[in-house]
Amino acid sequence: MGVKAVWGRSSEPVMCFGSHGNVALKDRAHFSLARTTAERSVDQPYFLTIGGGDQVPDDLRGRVLELVRSTGVYGETTAFVRDDELKARLAQWPVAVIISEVYSVVSEPRLVQDLGQPDHRILTNAFDRVKRDDAQIRLLWEVLKDREIERRWEIQLPSGFRDPGRVQMFGSMYPRLDSTSSEGKRVWKLQRDMERDAALARATKAANRARNGGVIICEACGYSDSLSMMFDAHHRNPLSIGPRETRLDDLAVLCPTCHRWSHAKAEDKLSPVPVHEIAEAMRLARVNPMAADD
Secondary structure, eight states, X not given: OEEEEESSOOOSSEEEEOOSSOTTTTOGGGGHHHHHHHHHHTTOOEEEEEEOSTTSOTTTTTBEEEEEEEEEEEEEHHHHOOXXXXXXXXXTOOEEEEEEEEEEETTOOBTTTTTOOXXXXXXXXXXXXXXXXXXXXXXXXXXXXXXOEEEOTTSOOOTTOOOOSSOEEOSOSSOSSOXXXXXXXXXXXXXOOOOXXXXXXXXXXXXXXXXXXXXXXXXXXXXXXXXXXXXXXXXXXXXXGOOOOOOXXXXXXXXXXXXXXXXHTOSBTTBXXXXXXXXXXXXXXXXXXXXXXX
């Protein structure tokens, strides 16, 4: 457990720190405070935030505000914060770690009046770093650990961010692609394709339907539906091998997922995973969901 003095409640999934190096050069010392916090967070991810410092409002000074969970990801504050006004306010804290969870401490108790602390000295050396492994912090946690907390669900990591579970410097926690993109424009394309006989595919599905009382059943996973378009006619030996005379027995009826599986998981793209092996994998997946990834 640790403590960090802050000037307010969290509004973004970041915890910011000052630079101990050359801000312009972004040298190793520049990131030292954020990197140290990230390193400690791998094993000790949680710390408390307490109102303190020159910019903290009087009504928050000395109050235990939040319990946060830090990740091992660190980098430049401006890479992690999108709001321009907040970026400007955080200019003096140019490096940050990503926090993955934020919990409000209900009633935001005061260190002295509510929690029986003799003073605010617990915040000594906690203004520009996360202070840890201190006897006073352990005593504070003993007083606080049974108090009610509430998850602040409005503070969310971007959907494209994944915590690597280790110390890592990120240039940004946001996906590189823009959140919007222009689509739907009609274009002409010239391409070469291999000829398929649609009538043969229809006949294969019709034979499957006849065997199964009027519905079509995937020969691998057993999914069934009355709509023909929900299934594919799968070539047991792919057309990419070359021209041939195809018979009904050369085709299998698969749902799109199993059809994709047969080709995507094949070691040799000219030898799809046999239907009986897909069926066995699906059976194992129903027993043990992790088996499907083996």
